[in-house]
Amino acid sequence: MDHLPVFLDIKGKKVVVTGAGTIAARRAERALSAGAIVHLFASEPGSDFDALKASDSLIIHNRDCQPSDLEDAVVAWGCVGDKSDQALADAARTSKTLINVADEPENCDFITPSIVDRDPLIVAVSTGGTSPILARTIRARLEVMLPATYGDLARFAGGFRDKVMDKLKSGSSRLRFWETVTTGPVAELFLAGDIDGASTQLKSELEAAASGKQRPRLGEVYLVGGGPGDPDLLTFRALRLMQLADVVVYDRLVGDGILNMVRRDAERIYVGKMPKNHAVPQEEISQILVRLAKQGKRVLRLKGGDPFIFGRGGEEIEALAAEQIPFQVVPGITAASGCSSYAGIPLTHRDHAQACVFTTAHGRDGVLDVDWDVLLRPNQTVAVYMGLSNTSHLCRGFLARGADPELPVAVIDNGTRPNQKVVVATLATMCDKVEASGIKGPAMIIIGTVVNLRDKLAWYNTKMGSMHSDYASGEIKDWMPGGTDQPPT
Numbered sequence: 001m002d003h004l005p006v007f008l009d010i011k012g013k014k015v016v017v018t019g020a021g022t023i024a025a026r027r028a029e030r031a032l033s034a035g036a037i038v039h040l041f042a043s044e045p046g047s048d049f050d051a052l053k054a055s056d057s058l059i060i061h062n063r064d065c066q067p068s069d070l071e072d073a074v075v076a077w078g079c080v081g082d083k084s085d086q087a088l089a090d091a092a093r094t095s096k097t098l099i100n101v102a103d104e105p106e107n108c109d110f111i112t113p114s115i116v117d118r119d120p121l122i123v124a125v126s127t128g129g130t131s132p133i134l135a136r137t138i139r140a141r142l143e144v145m146l147p148a149t150y151g152d153l154a155r156f157a158g159g160f161r162d163k164v165m166d167k168l169k170s171g172s173s174r175l176r177f178w179e180t181v182t183t184g185p186v187a188e189l190f191l192a193g194d195i196d197g198a199s200t201q202l203k204s205e206l207e208a209a210a211s212g213k214q215r216p217r218l219g220e221v222y223l224v225g226g227g228p229g230d231p232d233l234l235t236f237r238a239l240r241l242m243q244l245a246d247v248v249v250y251d252r253l254v255g256d257g258i259l260n261m262v263r264r265d266a267e268r269i270y271v272g273k274m275p276k277n278h279a280v281p282q283e284e285i286s287q288i289l290v291r292l293a294k295q296g297k298r299v300l301r302l303k304g305g306d307p308f309i310f311g312r313g314g315e316e317i318e319a320l321a322a323e324q325i326p327f328q329v330v331p332g333i334t335a336a337s338g339c340s341s342y343a344g345i346p347l348t349h350r351d352h353a354q355a356c357v358f359t360t361a362h363g364r365d366g367v368l369d370v371d372w373d374v375l376l377r378p379n380q381t382v383a384v385y386m387g388l389s390n391t392s393h394l395c396r397g398f399l400a401r402g403a404d405p406e407l408p409v410a411v412i413d414n415g416t417r418p419n420q421k422v423v424v425a426t427l428a429t430m431c432d433k434v435e436a437s438g439i440k441g442p443a444m445i446i447i448g449t450v451v452n453l454r455d456k457l458a459w460y461n462t463k464m465g466s467m468h469s470d471y472a473s474g475e476i477k478d479w480m481p482g483g484t485d486q487p488p489t
């Protein structure tokens, strides 16, 4: 190891920064956030300093730095980029001030690491100056893994330190206790915003640990929206819980790209519809979740899109609530939103639509059951879920109630995935075009003049190429045999 990692306490101490540009500003900013009094030497500080000027702890000297300016300074950063940096380094060595000159390793007593700031939790990454870009890449990954509220969690845990010291006398029992707290239900309750619940849970786990009674671990369920297919559309929280879960219960709308992001050794339970087979009934899925959680497992219930939009997520957590099983819900990007974005069709637009209705064209027992008065309103977009098998009923229904036969319609098949296909037509021509295309779903139907904007705004190019209104090949590989444009089980 070439360097000793330490975190310096520079609160109230003098720090010198030279330079007027971005690097100098970032150094000054970091020192200010650590509580230092920063003396900046720059004849004309650039605009990067604008936001920092409000700080009383930033003292700007519009001149060059002199050796005597380093008196009592604990750290100096040279960021000018000319020979004055060398003079600063020489002066710093004389005055025994820790010096760092940007991009001059021979003039650095220390490295300025890339940091993930979850104050009071700070993660610092250094490659010993060999590859700052690699350090930045690693930092970016850590940013994803560490929820923004981890700092608050550290503070919360810190509030119980004395109590834990008092109750658990041995260092190893405290270590085990804190491990359980930071990886188990206490942390999850806290991160989900239930501070009282986390506090109660921590106290009861502490009592159990102090009495030496091994309490069975309390399971929990994460109801997570996996989005429409592109794994890049997962939220940070979804990804973190996917990495934490012991078992994943998933359905047919969750593609391999998403499933591959789940912890490798997590058990997988498929509850979607199999070809020519019956789906696992909803009540049974709820019971599976309850049973697994009661076994103390962290259960990931992974659903396509958003769990609360045509996903029956509400019913699943009702069963959990009834059994007092802790759960949290992570929203996902719903198909209407993901598909329309990837098809270049804004759902609202000042010149076209001031409202957007999400509806399903799959009523009970497969019979079309929609509120036509709502769907036929002018200046709105209608986004239809599970409508592929009912396209003809849908188009005929609109036309029979006086809708313009030229009203544009788009069907987006396998939206956001590498095999996304878009068929654009009108109410009058859509049925024939959909039939000719052979698409099998899952598919979103978007009805409204916003569809015309696709001509200008389409941006997502798939390997198979996008289809337009004259698409007719029908050569589409379905991602799940038997078709997927079905209602949720």
Ligand SMILES: C[S@@+](CC[C@H](N)C(=O)[O-])C[C@H]1O[C@@H](n2cnc3c(N)ncnc32)[C@H](O)[C@@H]1O
Binding pocket: 228, 229, 253, 303, 304, 305, 306, 307, 308, 309, 310, 311, 333, 334, 335, 336, 339, 384, 385, 386, 387, 412, 413, 414, 415, 416, 417, 441, 442, 443, 444, 445, 484, 485, 486, 487, 488
């Ligand atoms: C049972 S609903 C589930 C909706 C999901 N909860 C959501 O928020 O997107 C299934 C329907 O969502 C739509 N859908 C889901 N993923 C899709 C995708 N990648 N491309 C097109 N439509 C999709 C289709 O209309 C499909 O029939």
